[in-house]
Amino acid sequence: MKEYSTKDIRNVVLVGSTKSGKTTLAEAMLYEGKVIDRRGTIEDKNTVSDNDELEKLNQRSIYATPLYAEFKDTKINIIDAPGADDFIGGAYSAFKVCESGILVINAQQGVEVGTENFIRRTEDKKLPLFIAINQLDSEKADWDNIQASIKEALGGKVVYTQFPTNPGTSFDGIVDILSMKYYHFTDANGKFEEKDIPAEFADRAEEMRAELIEKAAEFDDALMEKFFAEGTLSEAEIHQGLSIGVKNCELYPVFCVSAKKDIGVAKLLDFVKNVAPAPACKADGPASLFIYKNDVEPHLGEVSFFKVMSGNITSGLDLEDPVSGNKERFSAVYAVAGSKKDPVNVLHAGDFGCVVKLKNGKSGVTLSQPGSGIDYGKIDYPAPKYRCAIKAKVQQDEQKLGDALKKISSQDPTVVVEYSKELRQTILNGNGEQQINIVKWRLNNEFGLEVELFAPKVPYRETITKVACAQYRHKKQSGGAGQFGEVHLLVCPAEGELNTKFMINGKETQLNIKTQDITELEWGGKLEFYNCVVGGAIDLGFMPAILKGIKERMVEGPLTGSYARDIRVFVYDGKMHPVDSKEIAFIIAGRNAFREAFRNAGPKILEPIYNVEVMTPSEYQGAVMSDLQNRRGMLGDMGADKGFAILKARVPLAELYRYSTTLSSLTAGSATFTMEFADYQPVPGDVQSKLLAEYAAQDTED
Ligand SMILES: Nc1nc2c(ncn2[C@@H]2O[C@H](COP(=O)(O)OP(=O)(O)O)[C@@H](O)[C@H]2O)c(=O)[nH]1
Ligand SMILES: [Mg+2]
Known part of the structure; x- marks a missing residue:
């Protein structure tokens, strides 16, 4: 060439x-x-x-x-x-x-x-x-x-x-x-x-x-x-x-x-x-390039496709990834048209080419003259809108599956793989069911893995709606060293102004806050913890143990085992034992008192709600709207843009599994949509009963 x-x-x-x-x-x-x-x-x-x-x-x-x-x-x-x-x-x-x-x-x-x-x-x-x-x-x-x-x-x-x-x-x-x-x-x-x-x-x-x-x-x-x-x-x-x-x-x-x-x-x-505009690239100056695609090709191995961003790229060149500091040597450089690769001596600023067998030639990587620090940032992809869980059919293949998914998502960064600790599932996020089916096909045909795709769990949350009190005494005195701890606490929703006057045991009681601990929870929302104990009923030194017990229970909410959020806890009384009171006793007492109070405080399951925006030819507007309503969607603004209807709705994530597929069949493939997390809202009563029953059944199975 x-x-x-x-x-x-x-x-x-x-x-x-x-x-x-x-x-x-x-x-x-x-x-x-x-x-x-x-x-x-x-x-x-x-x-x-x-x-x-x-x-x-x-x-x-x-x-x-x-x-x-x-x-x-x-x-x-x-x-x-x-x-x-x-x-x-x-x-x-x-x-x-x-x-x-x-x-x-x-x-x-x-x-x-x-x-x-x-x-x-x-x-x-x-x-x-x-x-x-x-x-x-x-x-x-x-x-x-x-x-x-x-x-x-x-x-x-x-x-x-x-x-x-x-x-x-x-x-x-x-x-x-x-x-x-x-x-x-x-x-x-x-x-x-x-x-x-x-x-x-x-x-x-x-x-x-x-x-x-x-x-x-x-x-x-x-x-x-x-x-x-x-x-x-x-x-x-x-x-x-x-x-x-x-x-x-x-x-x-x-x-x-x-x-x-x-x-x-x-x-x-x-x-x-x-x-058409020519590339606005600096022809002179230090060599640099941006990798926009990588692939594995038969006979060649890893191929990295790049654009020369400045200077010249030739074989034998040494470049550096400014982020990792990783050094790369170029063996040969090619002009590329599909699978046809022509070796070239040099590629000038603005040109496209490819190189094989870099150590880390993944898409999104910049390589530039060592020490120049030139970096072109990342490719910014749209948010994924298809989500499903995946597991290997044979348990022993899980590790292999993890490695294969890593490879696939490095070639297609819009396949986002995450292991959710909360749901205990591997979740694939992508742009649609066809894309995910291709992933499955590749796992099968290229990696020899049998996998199962299924509806992912929904990350529910739990919270309370009322005030409730509970007390718990943990006592273990059989053989060896004993354990003793007693905790009295009150819970209420963490919303509005901080109120400290409550009816406790039928008596109006003014609580006095001694110490407090406010935690922004990593899963959203917060836990406010107030120590209001009077007369040294519980040593200050045991407060962290009580808080720890409560936090443990918030990780596994009392209703369905989901994360709990937005709760205020006031510890207002308790008892110690001069010898047997120790940390573990207060952890257990705190955890159980919290669980009891939580269950009496009008507990609610919250579900993630997404803002969904659908763009469809207007002839399908009615079908799309009624489908959204069947998914418990709350229809919002409706608009029209250039002959298409634009529908907005707030839809629970639980109802969005395979939405892209349904939308496509409803509209003969002519509509598109986006979805974005909005907030958490209480689930309707019937859904809550169903979820509680499911959790109870699963609990007895365990
Ligand atoms: N009659 C006609 N058919 C075309 C023309 N261009 C593409 N097609 C056909 O349209 C279909 C889709 O073409 P393709 O190039 O895959 O479209 P792409 O999805 O936009 O890449 C194929 O069956 C092509 O043969 C054209 O200019 N005239
Ligand atoms: Mg095409």
Whole structure:
């Protein structure tokens, strides 16, 4: 491969909803960019991008794949990102290293929820986008619908650089407003003739050109002046104006393509070359790179995919991970297009490449010149929204399972594995059931592990709603040294102002606080502990033991064994024994007195509530709403955005298991959602009774 300097490099990510044709478009780009001389198809399972076994099996993209095209002395690096929400991590890795993106829209569908989501995400990341209307060759391609839906999604920020002359099965013509030419495609391999615009399209072309020039002039004063003076701009000036608008995410230029027939793809590449921003990387200065993906490949082992962030990367180079201090030596450096790897001598700032067999070449790692301290931070992924528990079918495999999961999540950091001490379960967090099923498939096929996936337990909490008193005497005097401790205490909810006047044994009693201990609990909420003992009934020295006993019981709440929270405890009396009183006796007395009081204090089970936001085409709004209500969801604000309904609800986590899967089947896969922890709320009475019964049954089993 030729050497490319920073100004001759473009880095683009392909985004868009599933099945819009990103992978097929990537294939055509590689063909136009002379990286391949025959195009594969999804159906034949031979595209460069979907080269992973799993991708072939599923006939869809699962991982983000780095590719490139060499086009008119420019190296266009391409990341083909999966469109499905389940595999969204790959797109976020790409956002970190690409300067622009191509949003692929399926001409049969127009803007879909998936499209809309990518617009929101890229706006959020300030990533400039070009729009490719793909599948214009399909029977259902509907140009009017596309235009209307794009207008709804992007308003005045859309600018057309082309239009198709005959969308549909015989699609073979594009009028290009930039060059004011008509391109007539004569085969399904990108061959075309350049002609004058046919008379019937001339007026429309003139009209659109005027609009295009005006938009191009809008972002630069000098261009605006020239436009006013001369009434037009040259093609180079239009490029210049558009680049400014595009870079600031103020303009989204639209292109017409059929990826399958390689129509319009070369023109799109041409535009990317001319208008997409070059990497803003320092060509000189110390060498540094950022690893955005890692993988294990047959015959190669660990492969780390990186972007050169500054300086040059060559084989033999020594770099350092500024966080761990870990040193890495580069054996060879490659340019990469899917599984095709070409050794290169040097990669310049801004370029993409890969290297094999680093010690710790995981995605999210920066490597920079030793001592320079240069670090590019982490990739910021969206919060997971699918949660399930996992265990090995055979107990002895648990350790192996742990190791395998560690490997899988290092390759896909959106699979988050945690062992919950509280629930005593290994929990997998991810973006959707399909993603988790892929994890299961890999455990099975790559690691030889049989595993079971099941509904995870819910991290309930327990608290009280009333005041209650209890006392407990622990006494053990049979044989050896005796144990004696007696504790009288009162509990009440830790809310509102601190009140110290209570009815105790039918008598109004004013408690006087001697010492106190307020604990912010690691599982949320607090424990307030007040020592109000009078007349030295219990030595001050035993207070920590009593508190310890109470805390032990809070770890395993008296109702269901869940963590307890938000409780005030007043120890107001007790008894000691001159010889037998010791720490252990007060731990036990404190624990049992607390349990007794807790049970009489109107105890409640609390459950985690999540804020759920669903975005769906409005035709499914009713179905989505009633499903949320069936999940005990409290519907909140409803809105509409660009033709989609946005529903907000507060839903108990207990009811959200496999929600993404249900939502998908309710809406023919067209809705998406986010969920975020909100707070803890008491469960309804019937749920509490059910949970108590379950715990009681389990208790007797033990
Ligand atoms: N007719 C037609 N079909 C296409 C075109 N591009 C892609 N497809 C088909 O659409 C389906 C999804 O394509 P794919 O590239 O996997 O889409 P992706 O999910 O966005 O990567 C496949 O069956 C492709 O053959 C196109 O331009 N025209
Ligand atoms: Mg794909």
